[in-house]
Amino acid sequence: MTCIKIVVKQVGKRHKRELRLAPHATIADLLRKLDQNRETIVVRRNGKIVVEEERLSDGDLIEILPIVTGG
């Protein structure tokens, strides 16, 4: 079982990160790993807003957009 490699960009932070995940990992798995609550963000996968239950593929660019702005 080989890992998949994805790139994560958290909007508002400068750097992109490359992460390795198990095959069949979902975006929800990734969010858990990054300690991100799905209620507070929107996820774009290769530019498209998608649901957190989608599986990741090798080479995906995942953008995490925080939406909770107020006090």
Added chain:
Amino acid sequence: MTCIKIVVKQVGKRHKRELRLAPHATIADLLRKLDQNRETIVVRRNGKIVVEEERLSDGDLIEILPIVTGG
């Protein structure tokens, strides 16, 4: 400014730990460092139950006793 050295024993866990803290550190500082909420524990210092605002001294034995047991 030299550090103080204390020994921490979390009741229920096997091992004691030795920790270094800044001089004038209080038990509350130690609890923050250990991510322990004061509402859920009782602290014994050298065998005596004490308040979390007491300052630590070099060589202190600090026991942390979890009191939240229920569901």
Added chain:
Amino acid sequence: MLKCTFCGRRAAYNRRYAGVLLCDRCLIKSVEKRFRRAIAEHKLLSPGERVAVAVSGGKDSIAAMHLLVEHCGRKNCELVAITIDEGIKGYRDQSLPIARENAKSLGIEHYVVSFKRTFGATLDQMVRRANARKTELNPCTYCGVMRRSLLNQAARELGADKLATAHNLDDEVQAIMLNYVRADFSRLHRLGPSYPPREGFVPRIKPLREIPEKEVALYALLRGLEVHLAVCPYTGGIHTEIRDFLNRIEANHPNSKFMILRMFDRLKPQLARIVPEFEMRRCKNCGEPTSANICKSCELLKELGLRRLRKTLISPKSS
């Protein structure tokens, strides 16, 4: 060394929500005073009554038993103790002897009612069955419903006028918050310092309801009571999330727990207007009080493929 605000001895506790430090003796006195005040203010006990106290062996119930035995001595009440043995390996089997020893040393009659003998299965066995059957209910549901039912029945069989439980401030505020989150009006309505008498129910009282968990623990530890301090293996889920939230809020904003309690106590009389009063019936299966045909315990047992084995819990020899 930090000193007691009242007597100048070494402080053992910082009661931040009141802005005072307390030494061991003053903490013990304060807890005893609040316990007596709760009984007087909410008329929890009358002289001459027979009280059953639920004792698990943990700090809260052991403290409650010691506080009650002293109170009963003064007020000419009779105290009996009941332990429900749910059958939780490595947990209840360790606390049960502690409950027994404490009752013995205080000279209190002690009765043990077990899930195993009553339902033919321990809680551990029920949890395994629930997992196998994928009922999606968590262990606390089985434990809570069945323990509550058995406590009530045992207290009734023992002729108790009141059933005392050791719920502390933290327990009560957690229950309030849980029912706010679940929008459960009937459960919310049932919370409070006492639960009024209803057909088939022994009135329940909670004399520790206004004492924070940490103060109950300190009371037991500083008095040197023998208590069981271990974490139930089935903790988790929403109960734990709510408890952690409340402890974080209280640590950062002392007095929050009391504020939540006070607000609820002011809301409670209004809840009666929303919650429909329902008729009490008898469970067709076990005869215990219920608002449905079958009581919740029997319903849960059925889902697990189990049934009640004994109708009566307390035999003259089970002491």
Added chain:
Amino acid sequence: MLKCTFCGRRAAYNRRYAGVLLCDRCLIKSVEKRFRRAIAEHKLLSPGERVAVAVSGGKDSIAAMHLLVEHCGRKNCELVAITIDEGIKGYRDQSLPIARENAKSLGIEHYVVSFKRTFGATLDQMVRRANARKTELNPCTYCGVMRRSLLNQAARELGADKLATAHNLDDEVQAIMLNYVRADFSRLHRLGPSYPPREGFVPRIKPLREIPEKEVALYALLRGLEVHLAVCPYTGGIHTEIRDFLNRIEANHPNSKFMILRMFDRLKPQLARIVPEFEMRRCKNCGEPTSANICKSCELLKELGLRRLRKTLISPKSS
């Protein structure tokens, strides 16, 4: 690829509390439907009314403005927009142009009222003064009290029949929880889909109150609206603790936020019996409505050594 439960296109959102997946189009339609339903169900707007909408430039208020302008077109209502410029460097100065651009592109009159011109100090300056004077109040207190007061006054001066704010489900449930924890009955009583008319107050309406924050954000993003998405530098404290708790609970137990809202909405009519109705007066200083001699804004200003510089906010040229 996961598909929309309704139309089979690619899903963009998992609405877990309802057990359905939604594509971009169906999410937009659903949000618009809920917005219209809120207005109809709670009679938030009547045909021909003049509505002022509070617009910060964030996702919620920009979404609200776009939803309202379409509604007003159909129902023959008039819409004006008000932005309060509190003076938060690196935050409001970035969102204000976005509010202005959106209003302009929609052809809506837009008014800006600033703390600086009204009180002689920006919020940033107030916070520095508060720290120097150790008032122990947090920035959200100044911001909240003064912004609310200015919004009301500006809406009144503009002859608005209603003042619409963009509070979403998350905002409302956080406020409910905060007031449970603080035991603040009067604040709790003031929450709801609308705030009834009172002397000196423009009735407030919250048409997004039953739309979760994430759905409002998705609505704005999927419609391609230009919004400001940045975190206020003054967030923190108990508000953040409560928000984090609610988001954790919702993530682990979907529908909890709605449950809290539903429970509150059932409790609310009962709160009127507890909260005393107080007489409305005029602030001796600025003339704004208050239950005391001096309104809360003027009281806070005084503590900071500041005072109101302008009585009237909207001049014909301030558009």
